[in-house]
Amino acid sequence: MSDKNEVAAASQKPVVQSERPKEAEGFGGPIGLDIGTTNIVSARARGASIQITKQLNAFFTVPASKITGMTLLKNDVLYFSQNGSYYIIGNAADTFANTFNTDTRRPVESGLLSAREDEALNVIQSIIKTLVPPPKSQGELVCYSIPGDPIDTKISVLHHDTILKRTLQDMGYTAIAINEGFAVIMSELAEESYTGIGISMGGGMCNVCFSYLSVPVFSYSIQRGGDYVDTMVGAAVGESATRIKLIKEKELNLLKEPRNKIETSLSIYYEDLLENLILSIQRVITTSESVPRLSKPISVVLSGGTAMPAGVREKFEKLLKANRLPLQFSSVRMAEDPLNTTAKGALQLAIAEEK
Incomplete structure (x- = not known):
């Protein structure tokens, strides 16, 4: 399946069965987005301050059933249904993994979209949509982080970058990539x-x-x-x-x-x-x-x-x-705020591009 068809097909599958976090609502203007191996972090300007929202970039699967679905909804757990399983995403995945004494699964491996997880793209898209609401106007800017090409392997970041850009464009945004190291400099x-x-x-x-x-x-x-x-x-x-x-x-x-x-x-x-x-x-x-x-x-x-x-x-x-x-x-x-530096740097570039 081509990248374009892959994104189109995936975008029709996962529907997150929970409310979007309130922190992500009520904003307009540019967004900085850090899509890391461990966390996905969004940054938006809110007056003179910066609003940070994040989710663990991970998932945990449980068997799908009506009673489980109703219970997850009641407890505001973010998940989507796919192939007879519920994919619990974001911060809640860690809670489930600790409870069941096992590890979460990750859609990003060594900085890039995992080739070992069949639903990696669906998970990434679902987590992003909990942090990035639909734009108030078509073409609002979102600047997202990508890694540099690894010098110790022959892997390219092109596929990873293209998938992320198309995901954000399909949401109605104008998407600009920023190298993760350069985001640190911008911040x-x-x-x-x-x-x-x-x-x-x-x-x-x-x-x-x-x-x-x-x-x-x-x-x-x-x-x-x-x-x-x-x-x-x-x-x-x-x-x-x-x-x-x-x-x-x-x-x-x-x-x-x-x-x-x-x-x-x-x-x-x-x-x-x-x-x-x-x-x-x-x-x-x-x-x-x-x-x-x-x-x-x-x-x-x-x-x-x-x-x-x-x-x-x-x-x-x-x-x-x-x-x-x-x-x-x-x-x-x-850095002043090491865990959020990349998202803040991406936001600074998005604001500069908008101006």
């Missing part, structure tokens, strides 16, 4: 005239963009992120990736000596991830013919959930200084 480096390196460390990928005066010089991704760390550590210590993720998010401090085998393994694989990330930057900068000669040092901004454990910024900065790169760096800092 965090306005005072530096959008010059610097933005890095989004997500669950499935790490995305990198170097921009000069808002012009992307290069952008790419590596297909390693938080999920890689969780999986590798889990295999090394005989624990589930889900449990490792919880420990990583709540307890990990890379500035302290490891207290047990899990923390030791987390330290090992975080260092491996950061070293691969630094080496990728070195490789791209030294082989690119378009890197400008700058008269002053630039900033590096880290964002995303994988960058949030204590000590990640310091470890990254130490490794960056240890590698001789043909650029000078003034600082390595964390």
Whole structure:
């Protein structure tokens, strides 16, 4: 089935059987949309502030029955019916998975639409529609994030990008893609005239963009992120990736000596991830013919959930200084709001395009 027919067929199938979250209603104007491996986040301007709404980018299936459907509706659980099953989507999927002591399933894998999940497209479309209401007027702008092409595989983001764009266009929007790393720059480096390196460390990928005066010089991704760390550590210590993720998010401090085998393994694989990330930057900068000669040092901004454990910024900065790169760096800092940076950057670009 062609991409066009795939989108058209899928758009007729899933009907979310619950009310749209109230946060998504009552707005007009541009939208920034971060479609990540772990979460989908929308950002909209609301006066002088930014309204953030998000859903877990995951699903959980249960057998379909009338009593189950009525109970899910009564409890305002988001789901759609397909092939004799109810697909529970978004934040509710995590609750069901924890209750049944298993893992959620994800429509996005390693940053891209999953080829292993038959209903991945339907799930993505359904979650997006809980966060993005129909436009008040045809052609309103939505700027959505896409990863850079991975430099460690031959995979292209073209299919992923095209499916997302057609989904949003079918909803009545004018859809503009923004590279995830560039979204970090748009969100965090306005005072530096959008010059610097933005890095989004997500669950499935790490995305990198170097921009000069808002012009992307290069952008790419590596297909390693938080999920890689969780999986590798889990295999090394005989624990589930889900449990490792919880420990990583709540307890990990890379500035302290490891207290047990899990923390030791987390330290090992975080260092491996950061070293691969630094080496990728070195490789791209030294082989690119378009890197400008700058008269002053630039900033590096880290964002995303994988960058949030204590000590990640310091470890990254130490490794960056240890590698001789043909650029000078003034600082390595964390984004102000790491989990929502990409959506906010996408919103800034959408507002600029509208003006």
